[in-house]
Amino acid sequence: MRIHHTSRRWRAAAAASLVAAIAVAGSGCGSRSNDGGGSGSGDKPFIALSNGFIGNGWRQTMIAKFEAAATQAQSDGLLGKFKVVNAPGENSATEQVAQIKSLLLQKPDALLIDPASPTALKPVIQQACDAGIKVVVFDSAIDAPCAHVLLNSFKDWATAAAEPLVKGIGGKGTVIVSRGVVGSQPEEEMYKTTQEILAANPEVKVAATVNGMCDGAKAQKAVLGVLSSVPKVDGVIGCGDGYGVAQAFSTAGKPIPALTFETNGRALNYWNDSKLDNGSVAVMSDPGQSVAALWEAIDLLDGKDIPKQLTFPIVLVEQKDLGAWASALKPDEYAAWPWTQDLFRKQVEAVKTGGAPVQPPIPSAAN
Template structure:
């Protein structure tokens, strides 16, 4: 699933994606691309990519997810580990047990001391990690943000799950389908500073201003901090405060599973829908018992896998992070870097009772 032999990633902009089911395709060249600007992070001297440079063996590639022991992050970093193994590198996994804004900083500092070649990070806070990531880059370490971006000036490339606009639009589309386009909805997000969550929520708010979505009313946005129990409690609180709520939209795998668990065992089952972004294995029981009609996600293992290959390409000099450069990511095929150093994995899939048993992650 989500496998294409060749992809071209267009710059992210409103209207750039007509529908999530469309994958951007097109021709690119493997000619050497000289950066006319600093690598995506800015503040570094222009560099020249050598697309024919061999991938170095023995690269030390470290992954720093938002938090350890998070089911989504575990799948994601598992894909990174698989990529590093294929690349004959040295894989390292470090991270906090909580997803607070500054919890990743000490790990970045340690990775700098350990002289890693690449740091892959899903940032809890785009700006809190920036000074340490800049120190890493000054030390010659390549920085790949994935899933949740760091500030652009602090990394070389960003591996995005799908376009920000596409994800936000899909969340509204699913809420519309579940409400018939009329009624109250609420968002149960991760942390208040989560870059990806906030970007998607911003698109949701913009979509709700459109005339065709005038029947939907966003009554609350709450935060479960990617903690199962807190997310469960926030779901309870939403229904206590908004008894006419029709849909909880949770763009976080922890939040959607916690909300579904609460609704499935409450008086609200059948009255309040749950949708958002979730893992099929976590959500299967709630789809089968009728609590959740549909939700969406990409394959998180592919995000980590793509991040691993992007990091190796950077550390080997194949790419610098400049727009238009291309690199090959193993079984996923060839990718082209878009504006601001962004690489888009591809469109997510909508899961429901008709297809959920076809997926195992």
Template sequence: MTTQPGPTTTTPIPVEMIDPYRDYLNIPPGSALLPGGALGATDLPAFTKLDEYTKAPPYTIVVCSHGGGISWTELMKAAYTLKANQYKQLGYIKEFTYYEPFFDVEKQTSQLETVLAMKPDAVVISPASPTALIPIIDKFYDAGIPTVIVNSQYTGKKFSAFIMQDDRLFGKLQALWLVKKLNGKGKIVVLRGAPGEGPDIYRWEYGAKPVLDQYPGIEVLGVAPTGWSYDGGKKATEAFLAAHPTIDGVISIGGEPTAGAVDAFIEVGRPLVPMTGEDSNALVKRYLKYHGKPEYGNFDTCFPTMPVWWAAKGIDAAIDLLQGRSIPRTQVYAAAYIPTEAIQSYVNKYHFDKFPDDLWWNAIWYTGLTYEQLKDMFGVK
């Protein structure tokens, strides 16, 4: 579905009436959350033309990721590789190349320049910045190369397909959840992701922050980047704990940083507080260990998810375009979540407690990997 921009200065929901899992999707018609209107806005036709990019297989496909070096992007790489291998077996792909810039915009720009010179049959790009890569991505589109944008927010207007999750709703859900947990009052700290990266900007600046700004009883003590990592979250939280004798809650816009925050509280002997999160197995393990146990404080968390299905959808779109099919130019999905009340049942069913912290739960449903393949990938017997 295509989502419209969310609210900025709408009347806040009374705290006692907040239902975060309902209200994060309530977006007033005509409201504007950011310049440029809806995500994926473009002056191009809503659907690609039949035979616009038709070419006989086999194809050379290049994926340019935005990240690397953290567990979520490693899982994404595995999903891309699996999908590419499936198309190789069917005779559609002859060569598949995968680039990682590790959240470095300059490095990704350089990689994209290299790829452009290769003249691939199609490219799938997850931009490390919503704006900085527009000039180089425009070159792919202008050269007639099917250009599929996935996963990360992007404000350019030239692309063959744009497929992503609305991270504003991800951040909005988290903020509503924490406001509800704190009854609209408390001192909180914020753990962001990688500076300048789309999900970081959209989850916080256009998602969580506008919600928190509506509740004057919520005081933000500080905001810190984490690089989306456990170590980054732990280090930032240690600094916050040293500086602030009272912290009532944590907004963490990624799952690994939340796990680091939990451990930072435990190591200094501070009572745990409500912290937003994501479907990282590292966080789930800590939720099961500390939730509902007063001796550790008042710990609770929520589990919105950023599925790695962009891998399959991105390569599928590239192949569809090269096969001459007409596809929607923009596909934006609402943020998904895993209900906390379902966590234990999923652990019982899939034995997630036997998997390492690096697992992301959405891998079970969205990578295309079977359960047995995931067990082999993570060394689980």
């Protein structure tokens, strides 16, 4: 594979100039690297991933999928080495900026970023671009024109989470809204969409708004904390935290309302076994975005023409596919589309031509 990127000699000089401007930060929490023999030299690129938040199962699945794909890409001769660094704390942009500055000093060929903020990372992303590093931001929009962006439609996610639930409760009743990672660009867009849907259904009243962080355990605690003050709840609109919310209602001795389930094995099996038919749905963004971002970085380094922004499909688990997904996932594993390099390139063409999105296969238990 021929790599079309700025020469390593120039990039080394650019990185050296960054040393004077950047205080050397710690390598971050949860750092993992795979040197693939330790050199990462020649035509085999070094790709680093900066993750702004690791505190929920979706992010953990996202990292696991990336590491598995990157390891395979090494074996296939497409990648020299890779490194993953997870920022500590609750989605702190300051911590992630320090993490990225440290990564820049290690001179990766490409940098993948799941960002903690749509705006705060702009200066450090520009520094990466100025050093000749290809930057792919995924799972969020970003205010950084030099970066390529790969994301899911958060409006589609929020719509699929709220509209079936509102319809399932007959367009009237009382709901709790469980918000996601507040402060992130996806959550801001999703919350806005949720508010628009609720405004269009004035007979649905919001009894409480909590911060579930798109995490079942956190949502369970947050919802349990407000149930004593809410006499009746017909539904909980969340961003994939329904299993934990169901436990909160069970603990409080209240009937299980319509829920937005997370797309992990535990939640899907609970939904499948309980046979809830009340407007519940399972929908989340795709943790496999990290794998698609890996293929994008490799193709960008190879000089391929890729649009600056790519929108990839969300993971929506419908009743007809519930059994297949439930049997394929471990309890804490989230549903992820299996993006191969070929499927990634087909989706890029679909984006370019305005064609129908690629529909990857549902993984089997054997995968």
